[in-house]
Amino acid sequence: MTKYFNGTIQELETKVASKLSDYRFQHVLRVRDYAVKLAKKNGVDPEKAEIAALVHDYAKERSDREFLSIIELKSLDKDLENWGNYIWHGVVGAEIIRDELNIDDSEILNAVREHTTGAGETMSKLSQVIFMADYLELGRHFKGVEEARAITEKSLAAGVRFQIVHTISRLVSKETKIYPKSIETYNYWLDKGNGN
Ligand SMILES: [Fe+2]
Ligand SMILES: [Fe+2]
Structure with missing residues (x-):
């Protein structure tokens, strides 16, 4: 039994696995390992990090139709309809x-909620841990990943800064629309991630 889920970690893993392709479930397990490591380093409850990591992509393989019907049913922000699976x-x-x-x-x-966009001032340490673990899990092989891991292991805030700067630059160079929350993250962590 865990504090945040009514069952064992094993049971949670089984539920998550039943909703995901094996490829994505393996990613989730690697995010869990990385998140627990970052949590322990940064004074975050490792059990909380483990559960957040295990569920972070739980809905990733749902249809657009299902997401749109939930947005309507729960009266979530109308603007969400203008975005896609990534958000x-x-x-x-x-x-x-x-x-x-x-x-x-x-x-x-x-x-x-924040794992793909980050957030500004309100982003908790747990949220920072999941944001970074998703980016840095050992199956990631993008150029600069080793540098990103080294930076993040020294300072979680500097890691968040590194990720959002690189993501925003990539989106701009691809001339892709940027979700406002990501801009908020960029503006906040630009200074914050430098220790200011
Ligand atoms: Fe995700
Ligand atoms: Fe993920």
């Missing part, structure tokens, strides 16, 4: 996790 699986995914897995810890749900 929905976090923001709307948190609702699905609460309803299907009965996880209602607000810090865990916010970490799921």
